[in-house]
Amino acid sequence: MWNSVSEFLAMGGYALYVWSSFGLCAIAFCIEVLIVRSQRKTTLRRLRQALLADQYPQESRQ
Amino acid sequence: MNDLTNTSWLNWFRLASPSTFYPVAGRLIPFFWILSIAFGLAGLWVSFFVAPVDAVQGQGYRIIFVHVPASWMSMFLYIVMAAWAGVGLVFNTRLSAMMAQAIAPIGAVMAFLSLWTGAFWGKPMWGAWWVWDARLTSELILFFLYLGFIALQASIDQVRRADKAGAILALVGVVNVPIIYFSVKWWNTLHQGASVSMTKSPSMAHTMLWGMLLMALCFWMYAIAMTLMRVRVIILERESHADWVQNLKEVKG
Amino acid sequence: MNAFFVMVHRDLLLVMRRKSEVLTALFFFVIVTSLFPLGIGADTALLRKIAPGVIWVSALLATLLGLQRLFASDYLDGTLEQLALSPRSFVVLVLGKITAHWLVCGLPLLILAPMIGLQFDLDNASLETLLLTLLLGTPVLSLIGSIGAALTLGLRGGGALMSLLVLPLYIPVLIFGAGAVYAKSVGLDVAGHFSLLGALLILALAFAPWVSAAALRIAIE
Numbered sequence: 001m002w003n004s005v006s007e008f009l010a011m012g013g014y015a016l017y018v019w020s021s022f023g024l025c026a027i028a029f030c031i032e033v034l035i036v037r038s039q040r041k042t043t044l045r046r047l048r049q050a051l052l053a054d055q056y057p058q059e060s061r062q
Numbered sequence: 063m064n065d066l067t068n069t070s071w072l073n074w075f076r077l078a079s080p081s082t083f084y085p086v087a088g089r090l091i092p093f094f095w096i097l098s099i100a101f102g103l104a105g106l107w108v109s110f111f112v113a114p115v116d117a118v119q120g121q122g123y124r125i126i127f128v129h130v131p132a133s134w135m136s137m138f139l140y141i142v143m144a145a146w147a148g149v150g151l152v153f154n155t156r157l158s159a160m161m162a163q164a165i166a167p168i169g170a171v172m173a174f175l176s177l178w179t180g181a182f183w184g185k186p187m188w189g190a191w192w193v194w195d196a197r198l199t200s201e202l203i204l205f206f207l208y209l210g211f212i213a214l215q216a217s218i219d220q221v222r223r224a225d226k227a228g229a230i231l232a233l234v235g236v237v238n239v240p241i242i243y244f245s246v247k248w249w250n251t252l253h254q255g256a257s258v259s260m261t262k263s264p265s266m267a268h269t270m271l272w273g274m275l276l277m278a279l280c281f282w283m284y285a286i287a288m289t290l291m292r293v294r295v296i297i298l299e300r301e302s303h304a305d306w307v308q309n310l311k312e313v314k315g
Numbered sequence: 316m317n318a319f320f321v322m323v324h325r326d327l328l329l330v331m332r333r334k335s336e337v338l339t340a341l342f343f344f345v346i347v348t349s350l351f352p353l354g355i356g357a358d359t360a361l362l363r364k365i366a367p368g369v370i371w372v373s374a375l376l377a378t379l380l381g382l383q384r385l386f387a388s389d390y391l392d393g394t395l396e397q398l399a400l401s402p403r404s405f406v407v408l409v410l411g412k413i414t415a416h417w418l419v420c421g422l423p424l425l426i427l428a429p430m431i432g433l434q435f436d437l438d439n440a441s442l443e444t445l446l447l448t449l450l451l452g453t454p455v456l457s458l459i460g461s462i463g464a465a466l467t468l469g470l471r472g473g474g475a476l477m478s479l480l481v482l483p484l485y486i487p488v489l490i491f492g493a494g495a496v497y498a499k500s501v502g503l504d505v506a507g508h509f510s511l512l513g514a515l516l517i518l519a520l521a522f523a524p525w526v527s528a529a530a531l532r533i534a535i536e
Contacts, residue, residue: 033291036288037291044298
């Protein structure tokens, strides 16, 4: 179908539009994954800190 | 609670408890990622190396292989989200509402991608970054509906009120989506006569349909994986007081 | 049925004691419609073309302004809870409140709209169509809007949030209402528009009070 790599990348002159579209989808999905991962880390950290705080009640009274 | 596990179909109701669902979801996530990547690779292969050049639109038409899956998913996810929200409202189950809350951002991203790829398709083909055709305009309104749902839930501090209010909004939305789509189609034909349609192609080669289908399956598996990931975070946040959360490996350290 | 009329009467009485709130929304309607010619230009042919859309959008926005009052004051002083607990059907009471809102917000729009229409140089047939579409459409706006008002009851940033929720749902009414006036102005048949507007009104009447009542219960509890 494609005679060369450069022809494939050029997409018959529509390179900007085709690759922007596919690229945007890929980037959007990657960003979403990273955001959810970071949310999970933050929540776990908060839970860990709350657990630790419960284990040492005396410190809060001092 | 454990006595109910004898009959296999009653096992599904155990999954309605966040503590049971959390580890199950965790085990399912990699499975759906693998499916998504597999369908994605197959879909991209068909999109770029099997589907032929379009007679009218040249190579530029290949954008449909992401535009159409994103559109389908944005509509499908809205219905699924409304269904979960409705179940949560009727049966008063927290986890169902959490599922709806998890799906909303993913659906919104799909709607956004549909609009953006639609613009990138429209510019070379019809000369304008935005075309007020029925499908794109309906997609824009669907995007607003997603944003409304997310904004409403974000504005309500009491969690259960947020769940139920969101459920009502989602159900009202799901009933309105066909009405909105029909009215926009009507509006389009009234004001533009022979309208420019983004997906009206005289005949679509079988390979093109296969490409769209495979990419749609890729997006679907991705959406499921993301939903499960998101709902696990939501469960952790909402059930933070529960013993089982505090006894989790990832929390205890 | 008696409860319905009592509710309407009570809300109208309360509004009459605070006329300024109502008049503000109406003045808003007039001002907003005047902004469009100022922003676009006073070419009469263009104004005639954009008039249906401009008047209808301004009506939407003015209705939204009025909706914020619909349940808010009763919620703040506890009356809403009493209404929900009363032996009368809560749905009927909510319908009463919505009707009072329409009498106070939608009906005056019907009176003002012809004058605005003349400012935009609409012909008589179009003006008549405008009035009829507003007559059918403004109740739908009040009904659907009440759902948004109920969902956002007592929330900070309520007004903007309610607009975000309600405006997408208003779009079919806008399309058929403004579309009918435009179609009439170019000589097309408007029977279809009106039957669809009528259908929307019936649907809204059947479901909106019930959904708003449910949303109010969720907000109150």
